[in-house]
Amino acid sequence: MPEQLEWDFERFKREWPRDLAAHVREAYRIDLTARYLGETLPHPIGKGSGQLSLSAGQLEDDASAGLAFVVLKTLIAEDETGARTMAAWAVHETKMKVEARRAADGRDGWTVTWKGRGWDRSLADYLALVRAGRDLTRAGRLLVVPSVKYHLPRLDEAFRDAEYRHTTAALAAAWGEKEPPLLLEKDFSPTLAGDPLADDRAQILRWLGEVPHRIRAASPLPVKVAVKLMNARFDDTFQVEMMQATRDADALVCFNRLFDTQRDVAYGGWDLSDRNLRVLNFYRPLPTSTDRYRLLVGTGNICSGRMILEYASRGCESVQLHTFFQLPLAEYPATYGSRSQRALHALVFHPEHGLIAGMRDLEARGTLDRRNGELHFLDVSSHAHRAS
Numbered sequence: 001m002p003e004q005l006e007w008d009f010e011r012f013k014r015e016w017p018r019d020l021a022a023h024v025r026e027a028y029r030i031d032l033t034a035r036y037l038g039e040t041l042p043h044p045i046g047k048g049s050g051q052l053s054l055s056a057g058q059l060e061d062d063a064s065a066g067l068a069f070v071v072l073k074t075l076i077a078e079d080e081t082g083a084r085t086m087a088a089w090a091v092h093e094t095k096m097k098v099e100a101r102r103a104a105d106g107r108d109g110w111t112v113t114w115k116g117r118g119w120d121r122s123l124a125d126y127l128a129l130v131r132a133g134r135d136l137t138r139a140g141r142l143l144v145v146p147s148v149k150y151h152l153p154r155l156d157e158a159f160r161d162a163e164y165r166h167t168t169a170a171l172a173a174a175w176g177e178k179e180p181p182l183l184l185e186k187d188f189s190p191t192l193a194g195d196p197l198a199d200d201r202a203q204i205l206r207w208l209g210e211v212p213h214r215i216r217a218a219s220p221l222p223v224k225v226a227v228k229l230m231n232a233r234f235d236d237t238f239q240v241e242m243m244q245a246t247r248d249a250d251a252l253v254c255f256n257r258l259f260d261t262q263r264d265v266a267y268g269g270w271d272l273s274d275r276n277l278r279v280l281n282f283y284r285p286l287p288t289s290t291d292r293y294r295l296l297v298g299t300g301n302i303c304s305g306r307m308i309l310e311y312a313s314r315g316c317e318s319v320q321l322h323t324f325f326q327l328p329l330a331e332y333p334a335t336y337g338s339r340s341q342r343a344l345h346a347l348v349f350h351p352e353h354g355l356i357a358g359m360r361d362l363e364a365r366g367t368l369d370r371r372n373g374e375l376h377f378l379d380v381s382s383h384a385h386r387a388s
Contacts, residue, residue: 032377036145044319045067048253054072065337075118076089076148077164079165085151086152097114101271109269118189150186151163151164172220173220175221183226184224184226198230229246239255258271283315302320305355317378333350362375
């Protein structure tokens, strides 16, 4: 098996398997099946919301590369008049800058910096993108999920439900009624952590407790809601409290980037994954209304297959990446294909740091057993739930 992995690692530098998950299952007897919002994925690796998911061409490229899912750039909700209370987040994107970032303990990692925030084009343009994603989803080529930032009131204010109703209904209409439910990710942007809106803990907990319910009430279709939680500017205990407060969400995406108040930018790297994994260590899942554990999705400095397994071992059933798709080409072992393909090659097939190597090590240590002759990625996260 080590020789097979070395051989695949070398040959897939220059070519790419037609079906990544099928090849891994046949060659290694490893089932990479994963889940996002309860939807079955061929493997756990998807693309998070941002500059890399704002056009139909990008979605087509990611489908061809073999990504499992993509979350669209975050739409800023509006009411029927076009008014947007969160309009300050509809900022035109500046050019992204890929930068090295040294962690507090001296490890060198990567982060991507840009000043923009959410979708700055029209709602009609976003709905066209949703329809393109819907078609890829129905064809079974790529699961595509819209992302939205809705009105977040102060403690003494009411929610502007008109924004929730109008925007959610428009997304539902674009998605269509043939194959509900509508999948939706509510984005608590990392830049929100640097805004005065997020200075009040009670205010944050109110949002998390009420927003998923308001999205459900606003949707004419059955809807599954994932909440992408920010890293608040408080301690780890409050981060866990945020997770527990989001009772009505179907899934939690843990967690958005850290915020540098001195530079006024969000950032990633090892400091981000260290905090995310530390908080997930403290979290104990609460049963949902269907007596299932709330689904978790990992994000933050996912730079290797072993890091994917770090998140999985804390209950995450899939992961979202952004920075790793934007590294300088020289940072990828592969010499062929799109950045998405090159990223998948490194994350899955690297003989030391890849997902296959990591799962085989878990088996060798006796912490992951074969079922019917196969290792299963989802067993890693299910073991975490049982341990909790």
